[in-house]
Amino acid sequence: MESTLTREPADSPVVLELCVAQQAELAYRQRHVVDNTPKHLDPRISFVVAWSSGQAVGCAGLQPLEPGVGEVKRMYVRPEARGQGLSRVLLAEIEALARACGMRALRLETGRLFHEAIGLYTATGYEPVPRFGAYAECEESVCFEKTLSLAISPCP
Template sequence: MMPGLKVEEVSWDHADAIEMRKEQRKDIAALYERVDSEPGTPPTAQDITCFCVVYQDKQPVGCGGLRRLDADSAEIKRMFVARSARGKGAANAVLAFLENKSLELGIHRLLLETGDKLAEAHRFYTRNGYKIIPNFGYYAGVDTSICMEKLLANDQTGSSEKQ
């Protein structure tokens, strides 16, 4: 992790978490020309298993969370890094935190949905071992959704995918 970056687990209702999610929605709205482009039930404090904020020099610059789908699976929700902090390790820090937290919780399969216009996100997840899968759940049949999956190994020291 780059110097000055710190990831903290916070509540869904934490002020910095709210601010980062608000920034994420603005970022997506600019691409999709509507504020709410997410199909299905939006995440809430009641169904988010874990949420974190990444800080750069004590300023919130990104966030991400996990919503458990079943005993072994969770969906990454609201993963976001502010434009000013992109390319500086914040996204890697959030993703590493979420993957490690998943393993602590006994979750070995992470799924996510990203938009078809979010090319940077698609490249980021691909670089980190996520593979495109058929759209699942609420995203089935949604042309603007790209769904991805990663199977986590019990140790994150080597390859993080099960072979």
């Protein structure tokens, strides 16, 4: 599958559409009946969207957490586009963006039952860390961190 990437703001309709799909899948897989539909995404999140044949098929966001540290947010690839390496491409692009912004580390959270995601993160150099921030008390969460080498150029 040939894909292209674009950068999108958190309020982009395509980002919101992908985040709604992501949250619906999370609710289904975790058997939650609550409404996880994102009503508002932090405007500081910079998104990368993957496109194939004119359709948005995946996204990942970068949110600043503290000086030098960012968080990978809303990583998602539609089921029909999985198995083709898009998650790795999206994650690599978020890491490049983080480096360009002077971030020295990235953190992320995923669910304990999301073995595919855990496999991706550990295979790409993320190490388990204690749960942080809003995830600190969430028993279903597992958190990871990766130290980044810095780029020379300023944040775009």
